[in-house]
Amino acid sequence: MKVAEVRLKGYREWTESLGSDREWKIQSVQHAMASRISELAASIGSFAIPHRYDSFVLLTDGVKGDDVDGVIRGFSSFSPVGVEVCHGFGEDYLQALGNCYDDRYGGAPDSEVAVAHFDLDGFTDLKDGAEAYVRAVKLVAEAQGFFLPRGALIHYLGGDNVVAFLPPGELGLIEDFLRGKPGIKVGVGRGRTAREALSLAAEGLDGIRRSRPRERKMQP
Numbered sequence: 651m652k653v654a655e656v657r658l659k660g661y662r663e664w665t666e667s668l669g670s671d672r673e674w675k676i677q678s679v680q681h682a683m684a685s686r687i688s689e690l691a692a693s694i695g696s697f698a699i700p701h702r703y704d705s706f707v708l709l710t711d712g713v714k715g716d717d718v719d720g721v722i723r724g725f726s727s728f729s730p731v732g733v734e735v736c737h738g739f740g741e742d743y744l745q746a747l748g749n750c751y752d753d754r755y756g757g758a759p760d761s762e763v764a765v766a767h768f769d770l771d772g773f774t775d776l777k778d779g780a781e782a783y784v785r786a787v788k789l790v791a792e793a794q795g796f797f798l799p800r801g802a803l804i805h806y807l808g809g810d811n812v813v814a815f816l817p818p819g820e821l822g823l824i825e826d827f828l829r830g831k832p833g834i835k836v837g838v839g840r841g842r843t844a845r846e847a848l849s850l851a852a853e854g855l856d857g858i859r860r861s862r863p864r865e866r867k868m869q870p
Contacts, residue, residue, distance in 0.1 A: 651709075651711060651739070651740055651741070651742055651743050651745075651746045651761050651817060652709070652710040652711045652713075652737070652738070652739050652746060652758060652760065652761070653707050653708060653709060653710060653737070653738045653739075653743060653746045653747055653750065654707075654708040654710050654718050654722070654735055654736070654737050654738075655701075655705055655706070655707050655708075655735065655736050655738065655747065655750050656687070656705060656706045656707075656708065656722060656725060656733050656734075656735050657704065657705045657733065657734050657735070657736075658704045658705065658729060658731050658732075658733055659731055659732040659733060659734055660731045660732065661704040661731055662704075664730055664731050679730060680700075680703040682728075683703070683706075683725075683728065683729060684698070684700050684703070684706075686724075686725060686728045687706050687708075687721070687725045690720075690721040690724045690725060691708055691721055691845075692845055693721075694713050694714070694717040694718070694720070694721060695712060695713055695842075695843035695844070695845045695846065696708050696709055696710055696713050696718070696721070696843065696844055696845065697709050697844035697845055697848060699803060699805045706725075707747070707803065708721065709743075709763060709803075709815060709843075709844035710737075711760045711761045711762070711763050711842075711843065711844070712760050712763065712841075712842040712843035712844075712846075713843060722735050734752075735752070736750035736751055736752055737750065737751060737752075738750035738751070739758040741801070741817065742800070742801025742802070742816070742817050742820075743801055743802060743803040743815060743816075743817075744798070744801045744802075744803075745801060760842075761817070761818070762818045762840055762841070762842065762847075763815065763818075763840070763841055763842070763843060763844045763846070763847040764815070764816055764817065764818040764820075764821055764838070764839070764840045764847060765813050765814065765815050765816075765838070765839050765840075765844070765847045765848055765851050766813065766814045766816070766821075766824045766836050766837075766838050766851065767811065767812075767813050767836060767837045767838075767839070767848070767851040767852060767854070767855055768789060768793065768811070768812045768813070768814070768834055768835075768836050769810055769811055769834070769835050769836070769837075769855055770785060770786070770789060770810035770833060770834060771833045771834065771835060782810070785810065786806075786809065786810045786812075789810065789812050789834070790804070790806045790812050792827075792831075793812050793814055793827070796823075796826075796827050797814045797816065797823065797827070800816070800820065800823055801816070801817065801820070802814045802815055802816035802817075802820070802823075803815045803816075813848070813851070815844070815847075818840055821838065824836060824838065835855065835858050835859075836854075836855070837850075837851040837852060837853065837854030837855035837856075837857075837858065838850075838851055838854055839851030839852070839853070839854065
């Protein structure tokens with residue numbers, strides 16, 4: 651698996667330079683940066699995962715190195731501080747991040763990208779916004795606790811949507827995760843790039859929704 655981690659240099663010092671009335675400014679800039687790198691990553695078939703918002707992980711299997719460099723240049727011109735980049739390769743995503751170095755990963759082969767897109771049944775029918783949020787956060791925590799030790803990367807997409815990127819040979823983990831967890835549906839995608847895999851996973855979820863009658867409201 652291949653990744654590129656884009657780290658912001660001097661980010662803490664930049665935030666502190668904004669004064670005490672800064673949090674709204676930080677949040678605005680963080681979301682703008684996430685939007686920008688997401689668009690740039692999608693343009694080359696990649697996907698960007700924010701890590702603490704002072705670093706972003708690009709999934710780079712199936713993507714040309716020169717295209718990755720272009721994304722990094724485009725993001726650098728938008729970032730309020732400088733950036734540094736490392737490139738990693740490994741049998742799973744955590745190993746790739748652990749092997750992240752300044753130099754390119756030579757002639758490391760591309761791997762197929764696999765992703766599971768989890769979605770809570772009946773989530774949109776919940777009237778209690780706090781309860782809905784609690785359910786979503788619980789799903790994220792459960793996915794993190796289960797998949798991270800197994801080398802996957804988890805990302806919360808918002809609402810009740812959580813994705814797990816994992817090596818294609820570990821798709822059996824999805825069934826293990828769902829065991830004993832009713833009320834969760836999943837779309838699975840495999841593709842040459844992260845963007846392609848995500849698109850196929852979303853198609854799978856859409857197919858599940860079309861095949862079901864209107865979901866009943868989840869009970870508290």
